[in-house]
Every structure is written in C-alpha cells, then in structure tokens.
Amino acid sequence: MPAKSKAQQMAAGAALAAKRGEKKVGELKGASKSMYKSMDEKELDKMASTKRKGKPKHASS
Template structure:
C-alpha cells in the first residue's frame, strides 16, 4: 500500500527509523507514534519508500 500524501510518507519514515533503533521512540509524536505501535517494519518500509514527487502535501 503506497503512501497517499507526503505527510504520511514522512511519518512512516520516522516510525521506521524508530523501529530499526536509529532514533528514539520518545521522539515520535502523532501519526508516526501510532504507526510505530501498530505497523510492522515491512509495512512501514513500503509506505516510507513511496515516491513522493506526485503526492499532495496532505490528504484532503
């Protein structure tokens, strides 16, 4: 499932970074914190790797 907005793609990237231990979980907030708790690393990687050139900043 590809990301639907740049904001979603960025939140997934932050959550993925925390899942991998590259950043602290305590640095997460909002959507990225929820993604960290509810999604697998593979799901987060799929969202985070979405090409964001044609994505809107935020989903309507």
Template sequence: MPAKSKAQQKAAGAALAAKRGDAPESALKGASKSMEQSMSERQLEDLAATPRKGKPEHADDRKS
C-alpha cells in the same frame, strides 16, 4: 500500500527509524507514534519507500 501524501510518507519514515532503533521512540509524535506501535517493519518500509513526487502535502480526508 503506497502513501497517499507527503506527510504520511514522512511519518512512516520516522516510525521506521524508531522501530529499527536509529531514532529514539520518545521523539515520535502523532501519526508516526501510532504507526510505530501498530504497523510491522515491512508495512512501514512500503509506506516510506513511496516516491513523494506528485503527492499532495496532506491527503484530503473528506469523503464525498
């Protein structure tokens, strides 16, 4: 599942680093904190590996 925005991709990267032990879990906030707890390492890898080029900074949450 590719990331829908740059912010989602960055949050997944931070959560992945914490899950692997490269960054402290206490440094996580917001979405990255919940991602780290609820997603597997493989799911986080998929989101974090999404290229940022052409992605909006934040996804549009409004549904038409």
C-alpha cells in the same frame, strides 16, 4: 500500502527509523507514534519508500 501524501510518507519514515533503533521512540508524535505501534517494519518500509512525485503535501479528508 503506499503513502497517500508527503506527510504520511514522512511519518512512516520516522516510525521506521524508530523500529530500526535509529531514533528514540520517545521522540515520535502523532501519526508516526501510532504507525510505530500498529505496523511492522516491512509495512513501514513500503509506505516510507513511496515515490513523492505527484503526492499532495497532506491527504484531503
């Protein structure tokens, strides 16, 4: 599942770093914290590696 916005991609990247032990889980907030809990490393990697070109800063509701 590719990221729909830059913000979503960045949150996935933070959650992925925590999954890999590069960042403390306690430092996560909001979307990155829920992604950490609900997604596995493979899903987070796929979302975080989405190309940014043409993505909005935030996904519209």
